[in-house]
Amino acid sequence: MALGTRGGWWPGLCVATAGGILALYVLLVTSNWIYLGWHDTLYFFSKSRMWERFWLTVWTSTVSTSFSLLVGIPAGYALSRFRFPCRHLIASIIDLPIVVSPAVVGAFLFGITSRFPFDWISEYYGIYIGRNVYGVLLVQFTVTAAFCARLMKASFDMIPTRFESVSRSLGASSIRTFFKVVLPMAKNGIIASMIVVWARAAAEWEGLMLFVGATEGKTDIMPFAIYLDWNGGMMGWVTSMSIVCILMAVSAISAMRMIGGRSNVW
């Protein structure tokens, strides 16, 4: 529907609002970039520390996302298709990490890692569980696994069950049906969810603050590093890393749109 042809002022207002939101975010980025200045942009973007942190963020969130997917796809499928005892209870418990602050997740992880058998393992090998990059992965996984299952359930919910029934009636086993029929149909949803989950993992900070703490070069993923440098008064690092984070988010979302095309999750 072309603007202004019918419907008077209402569509115009809606589009203007959308434009306003866009303008706000563009303003946020540009004003900070102006604050940073061209000379400093070159300086900070050419520092290896910036790209080490970037790389750390990318690979930790990639690993934790892949584990989340391993768990999330079957779990989401189960929640979407099968009727089993305590289904609603499980569904609501799985939702918890989305509702509860990641800080709580971080605090609760102490409960697991300081008990048998983990205390024994850490004693035997002389390591501190959760104080290194595994802690980062653990926090990211704990926070995103539920999120992932939730999104997968939404993706599978969009696919009519008729296709599965037809496939089963033609003699395919349920596992064959899942891989040959359901998964390809849910492809867009899965890719879209994957990128959302990845972005969520890359943005994790509160849980890390409580559970892991920062060791420079080992556990300081970008959002955490921004906090560290903000505390050290290094506004140059803070601003330039925030810009990298925003660019990372924008490219992740555009990648999702290009690869995944239209999906119902987003």
Place this chain on the structure above:
Amino acid sequence: MKLIKNLLVFQMIALSFLVIVTQAYGGEKSLLFHAGLGQRMALNEIKGIFEERHPDIKVNFSYKGSGYFIADITRSKQGDLFMPGEEFYLLQAVERGFLTDYNPQTDIPAYFVTVIITPKGNPKNIKTIEDFAKPGVRVGLGNPRACAIGIWHEKTFKKAGIWEKVKENATMSAKCIPELGNAAQHRAIDASIVWATTAVLYLRDVEIIPIEQKLRGIIRLPVGVLKFARYKEEAQRLMDFILSEEGRAIFHKHAYAVNPVIPVDQQGFCLDGTTDQDMEYLVNAAKAVKDESFPVNEKTVGDLTEEVLRQKKTTRAGD
């Protein structure tokens, strides 16, 4: 089918990374050092030197806000060394029995000193503590329940007899010191009192004004070996290094006061001019970063030379 194949490849790549990382973590004694965020710059330098001299020992920091540590240690019962931002937090650990042999006479590598900061150009012309009571001055205070600087604000202004008036002027209740530094940097407040170590991070964007001796606070920064330290001996060695002349000198480069004896009264206020020289260096450092023609050398800014050069390198501070 292609999707599944892609996913599998993706998984394999992810797992292989994990293996690489696992190998990188094996076979060395690594100390877990709970250290306050504010000490990051100085401690990273110390870590560098210490690891070079003891190749078999690795120092792993767990930098957090100091307020997070007590909960962390209570839950995890992990860690070798503990160096929170203020003695206040260490005493909490002593109280709970996490630290058994803390001695306030010997275990203090460095001190914080209070200074006044104002935004660049000092718009409200703040010269002394008394100026905080002038009407219209937006004062940034710390929350005494969240950070030690809040307790010191109250102490200082009460001693000066202007606490009630300053409370009326307060426009901000910060939960940690960097909040005050940032607020001054972005002109959200007209004046505040912070540690010299915080002020020195914002040389380009704030003015630093030393406080007269009888209102200048000296705050201990202690370090201790935790009771459940896994490598007690190694931890003790690192602690000794921090307490040595050489370790202290590193703290001095970041605007801590490191004189072994600073005479203070019961409340912790300065009694003589031991820290005057440091204050002069600090004021000069703030001038040097803003003014290109100001000479930067041992005579003008003392041990702060590196800090000044770091901040002169870029408009927005980094390293």
